[in-house]
Amino acid sequence: MSKVLFGVDLGGTTVKMGLFDPEGNRLQEWEIPTRKEEDGVHILPDIAASIRQTCTARGIADEEVLGIGIGVPGAVINERLVPQAVNLGWKDKDAAEELGKLTGLPVAIGNDANVAALGEAWQGGGKGFRDLLLVTLGTGVGGGVITGGRLLTGAKGAGGEIGHIHLEDDEPEACGCGNHGCFEEYASATGAVRVAKRVLAETEEESTLRGKDFTCKDLFDAAAAGDAVAEKATRKYGEYLGKGLAVCASVLNPEAIVLGGGVTKAGDVLIDLLRPSFERCVFPGCADVEFKLATLGNQAGIVGAAKLVLDHVKRV
Amino acid sequence: MSKVLFGVDLGGTTVKMGLFDPEGNRLQEWEIPTRKEEDGVHILPDIAASIRQTCTARGIADEEVLGIGIGVPGAVINERLVPQAVNLGWKDKDAAEELGKLTGLPVAIGNDANVAALGEAWQGGGKGFRDLLLVTLGTGVGGGVITGGRLLTGAKGAGGEIGHIHLEDDEPEACGCGNHGCFEEYASATGAVRVAKRVLAETEEESTLRGKDFTCKDLFDAAAAGDAVAEKATRKYGEYLGKGLAVCASVLNPEAIVLGGGVTKAGDVLIDLLRPSFERCVFPGCADVEFKLATLGNQAGIVGAAKLVLDHVKRV
Numbered sequence: 001m002s003k004v005l006f007g008v009d010l011g012g013t014t015v016k017m018g019l020f021d022p023e024g025n026r027l028q029e030w031e032i033p034t035r036k037e038e039d040g041v042h043i044l045p046d047i048a049a050s051i052r053q054t055c056t057a058r059g060i061a062d063e064e065v066l067g068i069g070i071g072v073p074g075a076v077i078n079e080r081l082v083p084q085a086v087n088l089g090w091k092d093k094d095a096a097e098e099l100g101k102l103t104g105l106p107v108a109i110g111n112d113a114n115v116a117a118l119g120e121a122w123q124g125g126g127k128g129f130r131d132l133l134l135v136t137l138g139t140g141v142g143g144g145v146i147t148g149g150r151l152l153t154g155a156k157g158a159g160g161e162i163g164h165i166h167l168e169d170d171e172p173e174a175c176g177c178g179n180h181g182c183f184e185e186y187a188s189a190t191g192a193v194r195v196a197k198r199v200l201a202e203t204e205e206e207s208t209l210r211g212k213d214f215t216c217k218d219l220f221d222a223a224a225a226g227d228a229v230a231e232k233a234t235r236k237y238g239e240y241l242g243k244g245l246a247v248c249a250s251v252l253n254p255e256a257i258v259l260g261g262g263v264t265k266a267g268d269v270l271i272d273l274l275r276p277s278f279e280r281c282v283f284p285g286c287a288d289v290e291f292k293l294a295t296l297g298n299q300a301g302i303v304g305a306a307k308l309v310l311d312h313v314k315r316v
Numbered sequence: 317m318s319k320v321l322f323g324v325d326l327g328g329t330t331v332k333m334g335l336f337d338p339e340g341n342r343l344q345e346w347e348i349p350t351r352k353e354e355d356g357v358h359i360l361p362d363i364a365a366s367i368r369q370t371c372t373a374r375g376i377a378d379e380e381v382l383g384i385g386i387g388v389p390g391a392v393i394n395e396r397l398v399p400q401a402v403n404l405g406w407k408d409k410d411a412a413e414e415l416g417k418l419t420g421l422p423v424a425i426g427n428d429a430n431v432a433a434l435g436e437a438w439q440g441g442g443k444g445f446r447d448l449l450l451v452t453l454g455t456g457v458g459g460g461v462i463t464g465g466r467l468l469t470g471a472k473g474a475g476g477e478i479g480h481i482h483l484e485d486d487e488p489e490a491c492g493c494g495n496h497g498c499f500e501e502y503a504s505a506t507g508a509v510r511v512a513k514r515v516l517a518e519t520e521e522e523s524t525l526r527g528k529d530f531t532c533k534d535l536f537d538a539a540a541a542g543d544a545v546a547e548k549a550t551r552k553y554g555e556y557l558g559k560g561l562a563v564c565a566s567v568l569n570p571e572a573i574v575l576g577g578g579v580t581k582a583g584d585v586l587i588d589l590l591r592p593s594f595e596r597c598v599f600p601g602c603a604d605v606e607f608k609l610a611t612l613g614n615q616a617g618i619v620g621a622a623k624l625v626l627d628h629v630k631r632v
Contacts, residue, residue, distance in 0.1 A: 075601065131475075147470070152468070154569025159569040165566045243482060247481045251475075252567065253472055282495075
């Protein structure tokens with residue numbers, strides 16, 4: 001009898017689902033819509049029904065299922081309670097217990113960013129490392145920390161939320177979190193554009209970006225095409241990125257830092273850009289870090305959710 | 317048959333030793349000199365002999381000893397190897413295996429700052445918390461991180477060495493680690509004096525500190541006595557301290573931060589001084605932190621070493 005795992009990545013629009021074997025091989029992948037109406041009461045029953053259906057269709061017996069792992073868009077307390085997931089309409093939801101009762105299967109639950117980190121650590125860019133930091137450079141900056149092979153969740157599930165480490169004292173613009181000078185204000189895709197606009201404002205020099213409403217991708221494309229102002233801006237971006245990662249590395253002493261998210265479409269140049277300030281700012285005892293790019297893309301969530309089952313399952 | 321643990325705090329001058337029961341009660345405490353001659357070859361045999369002697373004197377059978385925990389002044393790799401401990405003359409020392417062979421007892425080994433953190437977490441200011449950060453404000457700034465009840469060591473044993481997180485970009489003076497602008501350059505006892513000297517230099521205002529070669533204690537005493545410049549300097553010190561701790565808290569999401577080391581002789585005022593900048597800089601999701609003062613003083617090392625045995629013993 002072979003064993004299987006379900007990995008569920010619960011997003012605000014769709015629920016991505018995957019069936020895996022214990023070695024992390026993906027046997028099937030599908031998605032269902034996230035029905036958010038009535039404070040999201042249908043979400044877990046929909047997931048349970050879809051899993052049941054899959055088991056029936058593939059002739060999988062309950063004893064063959066090691067469990068269901070699920071990543072949710074919100075903090076998770078004590079590996080079961082979701083105090084609030086605004087995107088789903090949930091409040092004080094004991095999601096692990098509820099899904100466990102609905103399916104009769106063991107359920108493990110985690111924050112989606114942390115779970116994606118676990119996925120990259122298990123089967124992606126961080127494969128083979130036991131101490132690593134995973135950073136998602138997207139609209140915001142997300143993070144996940146694996147230490148000694150285990151996810152660092154922190155007291156309230158906000159561990160590894162490195163987007164909001166305080167980086168600059170004199171930032172006039174407020175971050176989404178309400179503070180000023182957060183890492184994410186510079187290192188996210190939005191941050192890259194902010195940094196570039198400031199570089200543009202400081203010079204009269206001609207640039208293909210000037211006067212345009214450009215994106216982070218436009219910025220890196222312009223730099224790659226030899227636009228001098230864009231090059232300067234991406235170097236400045238790399239300075240912020242390297243400095244923030246150096247702070248994290250000095251606290252955590254990771255073996256590797258894995259970078260994911262939209263900004264990493266720029267490729268390995270990102271690592272070249274961050275390295276000078278990383279090396280200047282990192283504690284020498286923590287300087288020996290391998291930089292990697294994430295490889296799983298938006299599948300990291302279902303892969304990590306499956307790994308969550310292997311690490312820790314709550315049988316209900 | 318009752319069980320016992322030995323906790324050993326190996327310092328550059330003396331070896332502090334303690335005998336504990338598994339609940340953490342101290343049954344006996346003593347110390348022996350650290351013989352550093354001949355690259356420290358006598359240190360472990362001396363410790364082994366002293367433990368043997370104690371067992372004989374108290375009629376303790378080998379089966380009653382759960383193990384020996386030892387904190388060493390240097391990084392510890394894979395919970396056994398000490399690549400370098402300059403204060404002892406050690407290099408590439410497999411201290412766990414060696415002490416295990418000498419005593420025939422299970423041995424657990426850790427970095428001294430981390431081990432002291434574990435002691436405070438078990439029986440001191442951090443008792444009852446599973447996610448906490450312990451910070452030693454002394455000549456330098458040391459740290460230890462407990463996450464989910466376990467010590468965060470990092471890839472090379474430098475996890476929690478928060479004294480060297482990069483805090484300021486424009487610091488002209490170099491830190492002991494070679495970098496510029498490390499947390500420890502402001503938040504250590506030495507750092508407090510540095511900060512105060514700068515505050516003094518920026519004003520003509522009279523102060524009892526002016527023209528003197530003052531210590532961190534003198535500074536806090538002067539502030540307590542109402543010296544306005546000293547008060548300003550301690551507020552500035554608190555700003556740096558709060559900012560650095562906010563960065564750490566935003567990465568780790570601890571339940572509590574425990575402050576120890578010489579600077580904490582200033583008492584609870586330290587917590588009042590750091591709180592404004594901590595609250596300004598910390599990620600709101602990680603802001604719910606209890607601040608505590610360490611309570612074990614220089615016994616934290618032997619207590620934590622004993623706890624190391626309970627957590628993880630390498631039987632040789």
